[in-house]
Amino acid sequence: MKTTNRTGFNNESYLMEQTASILERVNRFNDKLYLEFGGKILYDYHASRVLPGFDPNAKMRLLQMLREKIDVIMCIHAGAIERSKVRADFGITYDVDALKTIDDFRDWGIDIKAVVITRFENQAPARAFRNKLELRGIKVYLHYPTKGYPTDVDLIVSDRGYGANEYIETTKPIVIVTGPGPGSGKLATCLCNLYHEYKKGVKAGYAKFETFPIWDLPVDHMVNIAYEAATVDLDDKVLIDEHHLKAYNIATVNYNRDIEAFHLLKRIIEKITGGQSMYQSPTDMGVNRASAGIVDDAIITEASRQEIIRRYFRCSVEYAMGLADRETLDRINMIMVKVGAKPEERNVVLPSRQAASDAERTGKGNDGVFSGAAIELHDGTIVTGKNSSLLHASSSLILNAAKHLAGLPDKMYLLPEAIIDSVKHLKKDILNGKMISLDVDETLIVLGISALSNPAAKMALENLKLLRGCEVHLTHIPTPGDEAGWRKLNVNLTCDPEYSGKSLFLGG
Secondary structure, three states: OOOOOOOOEOHHHHHHHHHHHHHHHHHOOOOOEEEEEOOOOOOOHHHHHHOOOOOOOHHHHHHHHOHHHEEEEEEEEHHHHHHOOEEOOOOEEHHHHHHHHHHHHHHOOOOOOEEEEEOOOOOHHHHHHHHHHHHOOOOEEEOOOOOOOOOOHHHHOOOOOHHHOOOOOOOOOEEEEEOOOOOOOHHHHHHHHHHHHHHOOOOOEEEEEOOOOOOOOOOOOHHHHHHHHHOHHHOOOEEEOHHHHHHHOOOOEEEHHHHHHHHHHHHHHHHHHOOOOOOOOHHHHEEOOHHHHEOOHHHHHHHHHHHHHHHHHHHHHHHHOOOOOHHHHHHHHHHHHHHOOOHHHOOOHHHHHHHHHHHHHHOOOEOOEOOEEEEEOOOOOEEEEEOOOOEOHHHHHHHHHHHHHHOOOOOOOOOOHHHHHHHHHHHHHHOOOOOOOEOHHHHHHHHHHHOOOOHHHHHHHHOHHHHOOOEEEEOOOOOHHHHHHHHHHOOEEEEOOOOOOOOOOOOO
16 A cells, blocks of 8 residues: 555644634633643644644644743653653653753743642752753742642642642743643642632633544544554553533543543532532543544544554564563554554565565675665655665665665665775774664764765755655664664654664664
8 A cells, every 4th residue: 555645634624623612711711721731742743643634733833823822831740750751752851851842842932931840759860850940040840749639639629738839920811731741740730720829819720632532533433542552551541431421411532541530630620619610521621623623534544553553563662672561562462453453564564574584585684683674655665775784774774765766776875985984993993882884873974974075975865854754664673873863864663573683782
């Protein structure tokens, strides 16, 4: 099946309806709305993969439209800082991602009002992170574990509970509360400030901006199952919102954690406000008009199916690397069975494995290791690469793909032998490295140097931008240099859960 540029999602329709829904929600409250943002505000590549046509920065575009009305608070869990939890799509820890996000917001013309370190228990890495931010002029608040949570509502909603945390100063009618990932403490931050607002006589409200699961699609719609695959480490399940069904006799969906926590959350909100909650279900609390952008369900369904397969490969690799447990791997396998998907349905899987077999057959691997790689270009063309004593399989693949896109002969050499020899000498004889062949990062640098004097290399270099968004599969777990290079090229990368050599350390 060839990849096409058809889209199944109209971004403008979505933005128009989502903006109108947010403003309607703001108007329900007299003074202020705390809007918790689920998922990623920037670079939401999961959404853009399962909803082809979705702008990964659609949420930021929406915030730009509302910039005169918003303050932004960022939350980060002290435990995530302590554990150096990593955001997989960028390969950076959550505290570094928070810094990157602050910079990104500024690039879009929006300042972060404050950073809240949640569930702070005097962890040394969290203290260091606070100092780093404050030295750069960023206001930092410390929020502590809430006393009485989750059983004692009277204690939770008191000066010893939410009231023990410092009030976060804001001035705009909409307060956006975001974080680098799930479990950042966004909800607790909203409720703490809501408590303080009501003590001040400000009748503020709370709502949640969500993209997934999409509440007015069926439980078993592939988009919602893809959400389960994306959160398989959290064991999230998309379920019928029984609260909504009971209140309105309308079947909607939500995820298990929100459904399970709703009764408690409703009691907390009623305790804070001193009245009846306006929300009868977790679906009521959400502002989600993603379905308004869907224009071709067949495209969305197939894209979501492919995302499930990608998540299967990612989880398998994380298990092989000791980053995921057996239960998580079993859950993703069950999802694959549920949708009837097979790894080989990903178009680049079999060609990459065939490339590795070809390398083994010809004996042109590297120290007895034979690796393959494949990319599906936007016109559906499959290009492959294999490893050698000179290049990693990924490096070979990038050069082959760039030559194809530039219309250059497959056998043309783009990298001067003298430069390759010099880099290998540096790695082996100067830096005492064990892995001598060029990884992706190194190959891109050498190609850039070669382009100064080689017109063919310059043509290939200019075509690298056409790899953005392409599908790539490797027969092995990439080395750090390969992974970093692929990330810069912004492809959708998967790999088999196999190591590329016998060395236990992949750093060099």
